[in-house]
Amino acid sequence: MKLKQISVFLENRKGRLWKALNILSNAKINIRALSIADTSEFGILRMIVSDTELAKQILEESNFVVKVNEVIAVGVSDNPGGLEGVLEIFNEMDVNVEYIYAFVEKNGEKAVVVIRTEDIDAGVNALKNGGITILSEEEIKSI
Structure with missing residues (x-):
């Protein structure tokens, strides 16, 4: 993940x-x-x-x-508030985001965002608990 x-x-x-x-x-x-x-x-x-x-x-x-x-790649809804929903999960789970950047292409209908958190495992767990799909290295390399 x-x-x-x-x-x-x-x-x-x-x-x-x-x-x-x-x-x-x-x-x-x-x-x-x-x-x-x-x-x-x-x-x-x-x-x-x-x-x-x-x-x-x-x-x-x-x-x-x-x-x-290590970083985390997630698909976010490509509409107003899509990224805010992901960041809200980190905020609620007290996970610090160090930086974010986006991919040049979408994964289906979703924008792809790369996130680096202070504690990468806590970031992964927060996203999983928040119901966010984390993209695998294989999925990213196939975009």
Whole structure:
């Protein structure tokens, strides 16, 4: 029920983002979702990719700092309040959300959202108890 995400630490300078994405492109690794958070000195590129382990390996071989961690992917109703309902479950179960980003494609009629919680197991349990369907890694990679 947990999904692997890679986080790539990028110096905030010209061409660094392009280089990371170029490496993935040349290896035929598909990016399914991504988010970039930045400061004046560095950025964190978070991605769900078609082959997490290969992406980590080839980026590290090119001197990028890469971390793999777990996130949760859920389908939410693609209408006003859809995401709010998921966040309400976390709020009621006292689970802190660290960040959220969305997929470029839908899963059927639902938007797909990636969520990182402070305690990933508590996040999974809260969603299950709240009746939210958590998408598997296989389901995500088939979108």
